[in-house]
Amino acid sequence: MGKMAMARQAATVARSGEILHITIEPLESRDMKPLTDPAQLGFGRIFTDRMFTMRYSKGSGWGDARIERYRSFSFDPAACVFHYGQEVFEGLKAYVSEDGRILMFRPEQNARRMIRSAERMCLPPAPEEVFLKALEKLVLLEKRWIPRVPGTSLYIRPTLIGTQGVLGVHPSEEALFYIILSPSGAYFKGGFMPVSLLVEDTYVRAVPGGVGEAKTGGNYAASLLAGERAQEKGFSQVLWLDGRERKYVEEVGSMNIVFCFGKKLVTPALNGSILPGITRASVLELARRLGYEAEERRIAIDEVIAGAADGSLTEAFGTGTAAVISPVGSLFYKGKNYTIGGDKVGPVTQELFDRLTAIQYGRAKDEFGWVREIGRV
Numbered sequence: 001m002g003k004m005a006m007a008r009q010a011a012t013v014a015r016s017g018e019i020l021h022i023t024i025e026p027l028e029s030r031d032m033k034p035l036t037d038p039a040q041l042g043f044g045r046i047f048t049d050r051m052f053t054m055r056y057s058k059g060s061g062w063g064d065a066r067i068e069r070y071r072s073f074s075f076d077p078a079a080c081v082f083h084y085g086q087e088v089f090e091g092l093k094a095y096v097s098e099d100g101r102i103l104m105f106r107p108e109q110n111a112r113r114m115i116r117s118a119e120r121m122c123l124p125p126a127p128e129e130v131f132l133k134a135l136e137k138l139v140l141l142e143k144r145w146i147p148r149v150p151g152t153s154l155y156i157r158p159t160l161i162g163t164q165g166v167l168g169v170h171p172s173e174e175a176l177f178y179i180i181l182s183p184s185g186a187y188f189k190g191g192f193m194p195v196s197l198l199v200e201d202t203y204v205r206a207v208p209g210g211v212g213e214a215k216t217g218g219n220y221a222a223s224l225l226a227g228e229r230a231q232e233k234g235f236s237q238v239l240w241l242d243g244r245e246r247k248y249v250e251e252v253g254s255m256n257i258v259f260c261f262g263k264k265l266v267t268p269a270l271n272g273s274i275l276p277g278i279t280r281a282s283v284l285e286l287a288r289r290l291g292y293e294a295e296e297r298r299i300a301i302d303e304v305i306a307g308a309a310d311g312s313l314t315e316a317f318g319t320g321t322a323a324v325i326s327p328v329g330s331l332f333y334k335g336k337n338y339t340i341g342g343d344k345v346g347p348v349t350q351e352l353f354d355r356l357t358a359i360q361y362g363r364a365k366d367e368f369g370w371v372r373e374i375g376r377v
């Protein structure tokens with residue numbers, strides 16, 4: 001099915017109201033899991049009691065939307081996702097404010113990015129309004145799971161996979177969209193600490209014309225080996241360079257990257273091989289509002305290294321849903337270590353982190369209209 005036809009079909013089904021009806025399977029309180037102590041949460045290991053599921057088939061479009069008990073799936077061993085990696089996903093968070101409001105940060109941006117990722121991977125996208133409604137309903141039903149200790153949140157993982165059980169490289173004619181929830185601990189348990197990055201000049205994550213800007217599992221599988229080797233050497237993540245010349249900075253393992261030359265912020269422009277991060281876009285908008293200059297352009301690793309060596313590069317940080325902002329204290333490139341800003345958290349990084357998290361947790365006025373209040377605890 002062509003892109004337009006796929007979107008049309010999805011839109012038609014959404015308009016009919018059919019898939020906006022979500023069947024909610026009853027769940028007895030005796031079948032609910034005990035909550036985990038927020039201090040023991042970590043990331044991505046504990047899942048809530050329920051999940052959202054919705055199925056697609058070429059003939060009938062999307063349907064059978066339900067919120068059911070979190071459980072294993074059963075698929076044909078020939079399912080497309082297992083053989084040809086037809087999969088896309090998203091990651092976002094729900095927070096509880098001090099006064100008990102349940103907040104989500106720019107979920108419509110995740111819905112739209114998932115549609116773009118799905119189109120690139122020839123999967124039928126779930127319409128934005130369906131994505132948002134499913135998310136809200138599920139999070140509200142599972143609200144007891146949203147941790148309330150500062151820095152904690154409920155991580156939300158919408159996923160879309162091709163499930164047709166036929167071998168042969170072709171777009172799946174059946175798909176499953178599901179959402180699972182995982183309470184997550186504070187990212188910076190030991191305080192807001194700078195990380196060290198290894199500039200990767202052998203392996204690449206993505207190439208021009210490839211799938212780098214789609215949030216698809218294969219990009220992460222492709223990144224594992226370099227990430228493992230970097231961690232064995234004591235670095236927290238790799239900083240990827242461009243796939244053609246290994247000359248220009250792209251992004252970090254699961255974050256976009258921003259360099260600060262005093263009050264001027266520079267980040268690689270979206271070029272098709274970088275994931276268009278929602279935190280990245282928010283940080284750029286916030287920084288501009290605060291009076292910083294923020295440039296999106298091609299940036300050579302040589303320029304970054306020269307800046308670190310002569311001190312004009314004063315700070316660097318990664319941006320992503322997990323950490324929000326993660327200070328970068330050093331870069332290791334071609335056998336040499338370069339410290340940035342004395343390996344300390346700089347004032348620009350701190351200000352942007354404080355301001356953005358204050359908006360996300362509902363402590364500061366949201367001048368941008370980013371925060372969506374979906375209910376109360």
Ligand SMILES: Cc1ncc(COP(=O)(O)O)c(C=O)c1O
Pocket residue numbers: 091251252253254255256275276277278279280319320321322
């Ligand atoms: C490869 C990659 N780049 C960047 C990001 C940051 O994106 P966002 O700010 O939307 O979480 C992520 C995290 O989702 C990622 O996996």
